[in-house]
Amino acid sequence: xxxDAPTKQGYFGKFGGKFVPEILIPALxxxxxxxxxxxxxxxxxxxxxxxxxxxxxxxxALTFAERLTAHYGKAKIYLKREDxxxxxxxxxxxxxxxxxxAIRMGKKRIIAETxxxxxxxxxxxxxxxxxxxxxxxxxxxxxxxxxxxVDRMRLLGADVRSVTSGSQTLKDATNEAIRDWVTNVHxxxxxxxxxxxxxxxxxxxxxxxxxxxxxxxxxLFAKEQRGPDYVLxxxxxxxxxxxxxxxxxxxxxxxxxxxxxxxxxxxxxxTAATFTKGRPGILHGSMSYLLQTGEGQIELAHSVSAGxxxxxxxxxxxxLHDIGRVQYVPVTDDxxxxxxxxxxxxxxxxxxxxxxxxxxxxxxxxxxTSADELVVLNCSGxxxxxxxxxxxxx
Amino acid sequence: xSLFITAGYPHPDETVDLVLGFEKSGADIIELGMPFSDPLxxxxxxxxxxxxxxxxxxxxxxxFDMVIRIREAxxxxxxxxxxxxxxxxxxxxxxxxRAAECGADGVILPDVPVEESGxxxxxxxxxxxPIICLVAPNTGDERMQLIDQKSNGFVYxxxxxxxxxxxxxxxxxxxxxxxxxRVNRKIxxxxxxxxxxxxxxxxxxxxxxxxxxxxxxxxxxxxxxxHYPEKGWKDSLFEFVKELKHGK
Numbered sequence: 004x005x006x007d008a009p010t011k012q013g014y015f016g017k018f019g020g021k022f023v024p025e026i027l028i029p030a031l032x033x034x035x036x037x038x039x040x041x042x043x044x045x046x047x048x049x050x051x052x053x054x055x056x057x058x059x060x061x062x063x064a065l066t067f068a069e070r071l072t073a074h075y076g077k078a079k080i081y082l083k084r085e086d087x088x089x090x091x092x093x094x095x096x097x098x099x100x101x102x103x104x105a106i107r108m109g110k111k112r113i114i115a116e117t118x119x120x121x122x123x124x125x126x127x128x129x130x131x132x133x134x135x136x137x138x139x140x141x142x143x144x145x146x147x148x149x150x151x152x153v154d155r156m157r158l159l160g161a162d163v164r165s166v167t168s169g170s171q172t173l174k175d176a177t178n179e180a181i182r183d184w185v186t187n188v189h190x191x192x193x194x195x196x197x198x199x200x201x202x203x204x205x206x207x208x209x210x211x212x213x214x215x216x217x218x219x220x221x222x223l224f225a226k227e228q229r230g231p232d233y234v235l236x237x238x239x240x241x242x243x244x245x246x247x248x249x250x251x252x253x254x255x256x257x258x259x260x261x262x263x264x265x266x267x268x269x270x271x272x273x274t275a276a277t278f279t280k281g282r283p284g285i286l287h288g289s290m291s292y293l294l295q296t297g298e299g300q301i302e303l304a305h306s307v308s309a310g311x312x313x314x315x316x317x318x319x320x321x322x323l324h325d326i327g328r329v330q331y332v333p334v335t336d337d338x339x340x341x342x343x344x345x346x347x348x349x350x351x352x353x354x355x356x357x358x359x360x361x362x363x364x365x366x367x368x369x370x371x372t373s374a375d376e377l378v379v380l381n382c383s384g385x386x387x388x389x390x391x392x393x394x395x396x397x
Numbered sequence: 398x399s400l401f402i403t404a405g406y407p408h409p410d411e412t413v414d415l416v417l418g419f420e421k422s423g424a425d426i427i428e429l430g431m432p433f434s435d436p437l438x439x440x441x442x443x444x445x446x447x448x449x450x451x452x453x454x455x456x457x458x459x460x461f462d463m464v465i466r467i468r469e470a471x472x473x474x475x476x477x478x479x480x481x482x483x484x485x486x487x488x489x490x491x492x493x494x495r496a497a498e499c500g501a502d503g504v505i506l507p508d509v510p511v512e513e514s515g516x517x518x519x520x521x522x523x524x525x526x527p528i529i530c531l532v533a534p535n536t537g538d539e540r541m542q543l544i545d546q547k548s549n550g551f552v553y554x555x556x557x558x559x560x561x562x563x564x565x566x567x568x569x570x571x572x573x574x575x576x577x578x579r580v581n582r583k584i585x586x587x588x589x590x591x592x593x594x595x596x597x598x599x600x601x602x603x604x605x606x607x608x609x610x611x612x613x614x615x616x617x618x619x620x621x622x623x624h625y626p627e628k629g630w631k632d633s634l635f636e637f638v639k640e641l642k643h644g645k
Contacts, residue, residue, distance in 0.1 A: 012512065020512075020513050021510060021512055021513060022481055022508045022509060022510075022513055023508060023510065024437075024438040024507050024508060024510075024531070024533070024555075025507075025510055025530075025531045025532060025533045025536060025544075025555065026533035026534075026535060026555060026558055028510050028512070028536070028540075029535045029536065029537065030535075168441075168444060169434065169435070174435065175435075178435050178436075178437045181437045182437060182438075182440075182560045185437075185438060185558065185559060185560055186558055186559040186560065187558070188535065188558055189535075189558070284482045284485060284486060285480075285481050285482045285485055285508070286435060286482060287435075287437070288508075293482075295482070295486065297486075298456050298457065298483060298486065298487075299433075299457075299482045299483035299484070299485065299486025299487065300433065300434040300451060300483065301434045301435050301482070
């Protein structure tokens with residue numbers, strides 16, 4: 004299949020678009036023009052690759068998970084080690100790219116929203132490195148459960164602002180960041196942390212994470228002389244997933260599986276399983292699947308993982324879902340935590356709780372695989388930040 | 398003078414009464430807010446009124462019932478204002494059809510810029526309920542003309558970069574004059590109403606002297622918030638509305 008979404012208007016099928024107040028339209032147009040003229044510029048690419056190598060530590064390893072493979076006794080499992088990125092998760096691939104773009108656009112004030120705190124830390128990190136003012140909006144409830152990341156951001160010089168409206172989590176932090184942007188649009192660059200938001204953000208953030216899939220393909224060919232049969236990644240907004248999926252979309256032999264957070268269970272009313280329980284709607288600037296009431300009010304999501312605790316999902320995932328190219332499946336809090344413990348013991352890797360959702364799907368997937376197949380799982384982040392939560396499950 | 402009130406705030410039983418009282422106190426247009434859980438262009442005041450209205454069980458059909466009841470008593474133009482998701486969820490065609498049946502005169506969707514208004518435009522035209530578009534201080538000249546073409550009823554001119562809510566005079570007046578001059582050169586088809594940041598008669602007069610009218614929302618909700626449910630809260634609100642229009 005040929006795949007070239009989004010359209011020039013920012014649509015992935017019927018999903019995406021630019022549903023924002025008029026005041027942001029000139030800013031989005033400015034961003035789009037800057038991005039289009041920059042992304043293929045050799046000088047920019049050289050800068051971006053340089054910092055990914057020297058600062059982020061790319062390429063990240065593709066680790067053969069020997070004991071996990073033996074545990075299931077079926078296909079070989081490889082882990083794409085985004086947990087080894089500087090700051091501990093894939094998020095920094097995107098913040099390096101966007102901050103370099105912000106600098107080229109002459110913007111000196113950076114804002115971001117954060118849920119688990121990983122995107123906030125990644126943004127604070129690049130702002131410290133490049134000497135830019137950084138303001139991070141974070142839900143008060145998330146600040147409580149990710150206190151370590153709050154301290155990290157403050158240590159890095161960011162102004163972390165507590166958001167007490169609504170559910171006090173990622174969706175409200177995003178509302179507040181957009182309100183800041185509306186107010187300070189003349190001098191402010193908004194670094195969105197996932198493949199959500201108005202066009203061109205879903206495309207731009209995806210493009211800065213594609214490096215994950217590109218490296219995976221090269222590394223697997225070097226080790227196995229062939230591509231994967233399955234690629235797995237957890238999906239909240241969906242940035243790590245789109246990063247590893249995208250370079251494989253046209254290759255239909257590769258089965259792509261996105262794992263969403265079911266919370267207490269998809270029918271418990273306490274879930275973040277957007278595809279299982281949601282339907283299309285418009286939030287934070289684009290049309291996509293959403294958890295919403297019969298009246299079109301946004302529902303509160305629930306997941307043990309702050310990074311997946313979001314009632315929406317990136318518009319490109321909605322498109323890939325509807326065309327059937329990616330299969331999206333739910334994993335509960337308990338399944339994820341059990342799997343987190345298993346992976347820690349078997350592989351010596353403590354994954355982030357977000358990432359543990361992808362690992363948990365191996366229980367369902369592996370029995371259907373055969374020994375000559377290859378599974379790649381995007382190990383999107385490390386679990387150090389989650390020790391407070393993890394302790395309660397030990 | 399156009400007045401904004403969130404449907405269902407401070408209580409669903411008050412909305413019709415408030416609208417009729419606003420008309421008696423000098424309002425020429427009513428903007429009836431359809432509350433949304435995530436009002437990202439609104440400041441804390443309208444966020445609060447939306448939360449209260451939703452907690453009061455406001456639904457799209459209840460809002461339409463309010464419009465019908467207002468229509469039984471008054472011919473004042475009613476514009477429904479709200480974010481797109483509840484409208485999309487209700488069904489865009491169904492929404493415009495119902496709005497027309499109930500006697501609403503226009504719709505404002507602040508998170509639908511002209512790029513995305515395509516399919517709403519079609520139903521707006523079919524059912525005769527026009528869409529009122531917004532311009533902002535950073536809207537370019539050509540785009541302003543396009544918005545004027547697309548808009549029907551009036552053009553909503555957002556006075557400053559920012560969310561809804563009252564401001565100090567210095568924040569509003571500094572650069573607004575050159576913006577208004579531009580608006581008056583480029584917007585020819587529609588009347589222009591200006592809003593965002595107005596807190597009293599003086600700020601309303603200062604900002605609207607070269608356009609067709611002004612819009613007040615947050616200042617009314619702040620007024621309700623500080624007096625409701627004390628005895629006489631409604632009288633002092635209507636008094637405030639009269640002052641907004643005529644001064645003390």
